[in-house]
Structure formats: structure tokens, C-alpha cells
Amino acid sequence: MSALRARLSATLLTVCLLLAGLAVMATPQRAAAADPGYLMVHFTGEGSTGQQIYLSHSTDGVHWNDLNGGGMVLRSTVGTKGVRDPALVRSPDGSKYWIVATDLCIDCGQSWGDSIDNGSRNLVVWESTDLVTWSQPWLLNVAGAIPDGRNAWAPEAIWDPEANDYVLYWATNVPRNGVTKHRIFYARTSDFRTVTTPQVYIERPGAQEIIDTQIIEVPSGVGDYRYVRASGDGQITLEGSDSILGTWTALGNLSGIGLTGSMVEGPMWMKFNGTDTWGLYLDQYATSGGYMPVVTTDPSHPAAYQKQAPGSYHMGGTKKRHGWILNLTPTEESRVLARWPNTAAGQLQSFNFQDRYVRHATMDVRIDPNISPADDSRFRLRPGLAGTGTVSFESVNFPGYFLRHSDYDFQLAHNDGTTRFAADATFRQVAGLADASWSSFQSYDHPDHYIRHYAYELRLDPVTTATGRGDATFRVTS
Missing domain, CATH: 2.80.10.50 (Trefoil (Acidic Fibroblast Growth Factor, subunit A))
Structure with missing residues (x-):
């Protein structure tokens, strides 16, 4: 009887430790009090005000506070005079930053039909040397060189150390091989003012479209690939590769945790400071629920992702729509918080x-x-x-x-x-x-x-x- 009791106690202890480990992964904590936080760049909705650049800040990556009193921090004065889907790019040496966004203003002179079949072929770009004082915006024509390219949506960019420049990628609706649909194109750039001739980057079979995709670099020793990308293509599809423009291997999707492309879109990666845990934020567009995080200790394995309980995260006072999360340095964080306090x-x-x-x-x-x-x-x-x-x-x-x-x-x-x-x-x-x-x-x-x-x-x-x-x-x- 005592032996049985001992075995039961040991089993109970093992289960408790396992559950505790899962709880830690499911609710990422800030690594240390001195760690800097995170900056999210995003838009908030339709209309000429919602489709501008907004910023939010978090100390732990799951609880967000609107900066600038919830007001816009940059306004597009070019193209359609509205922007969506912003990406925030930091140069490898931290000397320059760019915000690159879709040139699109729904419900302010442009309908979804217009933007799909005859939208802007440009992206909107801002540049900064300090993350707080930004240039005037300019238009970067990325889809004009694509035969019958009809728009340019959801730009992203990643530094390619193999070529010492950036791979800029985005979605364009274009007829090709008898099918008109959104495909992901890419071009190279070093300054976000000129680009190489666009090439097809990601194309799904048949009539399946793909619009949103974002790549994260994974450190050596974590998972099976150097890069992992998450894409909205009818599912939230995960793929892995050891080279940005190399061969990508399908890894699976998030349907196993109840998330499909008909429910969520706009994948947005982040890594929690000082940990081996990543967050993948997904926009609950089907229910107008805004962003929610899922977390993982291995981005390359779909089974490792966990949904977060609604009370474990807070997205702030404004709705967060498809954007980008930057891990701040202490200097960057000080500048950002000083520049955009919630001044009435x-x-x-x-x-x-x-x-x-x-x-x-x-x-x-x-x-x-x-x-x-x-x-x-x-x-x-x-x-x-x-x-x-x-x-x-x-x-x-x-x-x-x-x-x-x-x-x-x-x-x-x-x-x-x-x-x-x-x-x-x-x-x-x-x-x-x-x-x-x-x-x-x-x-x-x-x-x-x-x-x-x-x-x-x-x-x-x-x-x-x-x-x-x-x-x-x-x-x-x-």
C-alpha cells in the first residue's frame, strides 16, 4: 500500500511539473525588469483616419498600451492618402529605419473591388535615423513592372545576409498561367527607393490566393530551419527554409489548434526577450475581434503552438490591424516613449x-x-x-x-x-x-x-x- 502511494505521489508530481511547464509557455513573462519592451506599428480600421500609422508599446509582449493617446503618429499625404499593413524595418547596424505600407484607403474614395482589380501599384515608405523623426512619405512602385499587375498589398521585408540587401515581398493580383489571383512577389532593395525587377516568390496551386506572409529568423539549435514563414492562404500555413530565397518546405498549419485561414489572417511574429519563446499574432478578421497571440518554443513545429486564454493578453484601447512588432533596445524605447506620451x-x-x-x-x-x-x-x-x-x-x-x-x-x-x-x-x-x-x-x-x-x-x-x-x-x- 505504501509503495502504491509512493508511485501515485510520484506520478502526481510529474503531472504537476508538466502542467506548470505548459503554463509557463502559455503565458510568456518578461525576461527581467531591466529588459526593454516591444513596439507594434499597425493601423486600426477603415476610413481616412483608421488607415494611417499607429504605435503601441508593451513591456511583456502580451499587454499593449496605445501611444500618443491612441492617435495616429504618421499620416500618408501621397497616393491614396491611406495606408494599411505597415512593416517596420531596422537596418542591421540600427542606423536607419523604414516603415513600408500598402497604399490603400478603403471607404475614402476606394472600394475593395477597385483596389483588387485596379489598385495602387505603389507602396508608401517613410525613413528615419532615430525611430521618432520621420521623413515625408514617398511612393515606391513595385508592381508597375509586373505585366498586368493590378495592386500591391501587405509588404514585408527581411535583411538577407547572403546578398547584403533586403528582400522586399508583397502580394499582387495578376493573371498568370490562366489564373487571376494574388501571389507573393519579391524584389531586392538596399534603400527602399529603387527595387530590382519583381519575381514570383510564393504561388499556391490552382485558384488558391495568398496575400499575407511574414518571415522570422530562428537561432541555431531551435527547430529544423533557419527561417520560418507564416502565410494566410486558406490556412495559416507554416514553411521552413535555410535560405530566404531558397527552397521552402511545408510544415503544416494551425488548424490543429482550431485556427484556419477563414478565421484569422495577417500573421505577425515576435520573439519574447531573453527566452526561447515566440509569439505569432493573428488578426481575427472574421469576427472583427482584432489580434490574438499564439505562442511556441519551436516555430517550425505546428504541434508546439498554443492559443492564449482571452484574459491572458490585452491589446489596448484601439483595435490592432495587420502590422509589425519590433523588439526595442533601451535607447530606442526611451526615445519612443518620450516622443509619443499620451498628451491630451x-x-x-x-x-x-x-x-x-x-x-x-x-x-x-x-x-x-x-x-x-x-x-x-x-x-x-x-x-x-x-x-x-x-x-x-x-x-x-x-x-x-x-x-x-x-x-x-x-x-x-x-x-x-x-x-x-x-x-x-x-x-x-x-x-x-x-x-x-x-x-x-x-x-x-x-x-x-x-x-x-x-x-x-x-x-x-x-x-x-x-x-x-x-x-x-x-x-x-x-
């Missing part, structure tokens, strides 16, 4: 025309009543670009654009990262010249000048009269 947006109300507010209109700046859209008059008061104890005014609906004086006239202008721009867009908030309970804004680089309106246009002027003091006084409202 407000308006600047005129003191002597209290039904009027500062607003931008075709990049000119004036005071108007009854502003539509209201976001044309909403700004975030950021720490001054040029000095401590100062403020700069960043547009809500054109993030990265600030109120800036030029020849004493005001414009809404894109921050080009220069010291000249920073000085022109920086002000000291002081007691209102006409009413100390309000505010006036003194120029950083012309300290005897203030922001004021004149004939409803915003100017930078010296103020010497009672009228001028009224014109230069504002209230920051919510």
Missing part, C-alpha cells in the same frame, strides 16, 4: 474673438469659428523642440507637423529635424498679455515677438498696443 489634445481659443480657434487650412494657420473637421483645430502641446521649459504645437490629424513661423507668417509644417525648424516651432508659454489667467506664447528665437492673429491670420509680431495684446492672448482648452 486641446484647442487655442482667441481671447478677443472667443468663438474662434487656431486652426490649419491647407497648411495655412488662422483663427476661425465652426471648424470642420474639428481636428483641424486640435493640437498636442509637446515639450519644446528647441529647449526645456518651452512648448511646441503638434497637429492631431497631421502628426509630425507643427505650428512654425516663417518670415513671421505661420504655417503647419512637417518637422524636418533641423535646428532651424525646432527654433521656429518653439515657444515659451507665459501669462496672457491681455489677461494673466489666459496664455501668450513668446517666440523662442525672436523673444520680442509673440504669436498673434491679424485679420484672422496667425502671425509672429512684436506686441506694443492693447489691440496687439488681445490678439496675442489665448486659452488652451480641451
Whole structure:
């Protein structure tokens, strides 16, 4: 009896240890308190506002917080003026970053039918050297060289050490071999401004389309392949290879854990810091449920993936749509969190025309009543670009654009990262010249000048009269 009890105890202990191990894998934890976190770049939905660039941050990879108060951080001003499916690419030495996105704006002048059969052949690209100050966007024509290529969707890119450049890949709808469908094409690039002639990269048999695919590099000693890719092609199909452009081997799919391509799409990889655990985020598009993670200790084995319980992860206040997750360095994390805190947006109300507010209109700046859209008059008061104890005014609906004086006239202008721009867009908030309970804004680089309106246009002027003091006084409202 005692021997049986001992065997039962040993068996129970083994089961408990096994379950504990599974629980650890199923709920990845942050490796250490000092580890930096993760940055997700994504869009949020249809319409001209939802189809822009948004950022979220996580300390553990499963609980996400919206940056910038849940507002967009970059807005496309080129092509269709909307973007989806952004990829965030870091150069191997960390000196450059690119965001590459689909040029597509559904429900803002373009339908799904239009975008499938006669969509943009371009991708939208931004570039940065610090992850926080971004260039103006440009269009990169990737599908124009594909005979009868009808669109360019869901771009991704990966550094290829064998060729010392990037493999850029995306989906294009094109007739080929008697079948019109989306296939994955690729081209090489070193700067995301020019590309080689596109080639077919992934094609499924018959009429089966493939649109979303993303590749992860796996360290030596984990699984059977150096690279694993997950694709949305009717299933979430996993494949492995030892070379990005080499032969890929089918590994299986995630139907064994109840996830098929009719339920989820937009696979998005990440690796948990300091662990041998990976997350694969999948967009529950069929139920409009947004992203959910599955985790694994071996990306190349479908049986190793585990779904996460709904309460074990939190995606933040905005819906996350197909994007990219970057493991941050400590320096990158500090920059990102400092650049996009959840600063509330407000308006600047005129003191002597209290039904009027500062607003931008075709990049000119004036005071108007009854502003539509209201976001044309909403700004975030950021720490001054040029000095401590100062403020700069960043547009809500054109993030990265600030109120800036030029020849004493005001414009809404894109921050080009220069010291000249920073000085022109920086002000000291002081007691209102006409009413100390309000505010006036003194120029950083012309300290005897203030922001004021004149004939409803915003100017930078010296103020010497009672009228001028009224014109230069504002209230920051919510």
C-alpha cells in the first residue's frame, strides 16, 4: 500500500511539473525588469483616419498600451492618402529605419473591388535615423513592372545576409498561367527607393490566393530551419527554409489548434526577450475581434503552438490591424516613449474673438469659428523642440507637423529635424498679455515677438498696443 502511494505521489508530481511547464509557455513573462519592451506599428480600421500609422508599446509582449493617446503618429499625404499593413524595418547596424505600407484607403474614395482589380501599384515608405523623426512619405512602385499587375498589398521585408540587401515581398493580383489571383512577389532593395525587377516568390496551386506572409529568423539549435514563414492562404500555413530565397518546405498549419485561414489572417511574429519563446499574432478578421497571440518554443513545429486564454493578453484601447512588432533596445524605447506620451489634445481659443480657434487650412494657420473637421483645430502641446521649459504645437490629424513661423507668417509644417525648424516651432508659454489667467506664447528665437492673429491670420509680431495684446492672448482648452 505504501509503495502504491509512493508511485501515485510520484506520478502526481510529474503531472504537476508538466502542467506548470505548459503554463509557463502559455503565458510568456518578461525576461527581467531591466529588459526593454516591444513596439507594434499597425493601423486600426477603415476610413481616412483608421488607415494611417499607429504605435503601441508593451513591456511583456502580451499587454499593449496605445501611444500618443491612441492617435495616429504618421499620416500618408501621397497616393491614396491611406495606408494599411505597415512593416517596420531596422537596418542591421540600427542606423536607419523604414516603415513600408500598402497604399490603400478603403471607404475614402476606394472600394475593395477597385483596389483588387485596379489598385495602387505603389507602396508608401517613410525613413528615419532615430525611430521618432520621420521623413515625408514617398511612393515606391513595385508592381508597375509586373505585366498586368493590378495592386500591391501587405509588404514585408527581411535583411538577407547572403546578398547584403533586403528582400522586399508583397502580394499582387495578376493573371498568370490562366489564373487571376494574388501571389507573393519579391524584389531586392538596399534603400527602399529603387527595387530590382519583381519575381514570383510564393504561388499556391490552382485558384488558391495568398496575400499575407511574414518571415522570422530562428537561432541555431531551435527547430529544423533557419527561417520560418507564416502565410494566410486558406490556412495559416507554416514553411521552413535555410535560405530566404531558397527552397521552402511545408510544415503544416494551425488548424490543429482550431485556427484556419477563414478565421484569422495577417500573421505577425515576435520573439519574447531573453527566452526561447515566440509569439505569432493573428488578426481575427472574421469576427472583427482584432489580434490574438499564439505562442511556441519551436516555430517550425505546428504541434508546439498554443492559443492564449482571452484574459491572458490585452491589446489596448484601439483595435490592432495587420502590422509589425519590433523588439526595442533601451535607447530606442526611451526615445519612443518620450516622443509619443499620451498628451491630451486641446484647442487655442482667441481671447478677443472667443468663438474662434487656431486652426490649419491647407497648411495655412488662422483663427476661425465652426471648424470642420474639428481636428483641424486640435493640437498636442509637446515639450519644446528647441529647449526645456518651452512648448511646441503638434497637429492631431497631421502628426509630425507643427505650428512654425516663417518670415513671421505661420504655417503647419512637417518637422524636418533641423535646428532651424525646432527654433521656429518653439515657444515659451507665459501669462496672457491681455489677461494673466489666459496664455501668450513668446517666440523662442525672436523673444520680442509673440504669436498673434491679424485679420484672422496667425502671425509672429512684436506686441506694443492693447489691440496687439488681445490678439496675442489665448486659452488652451480641451
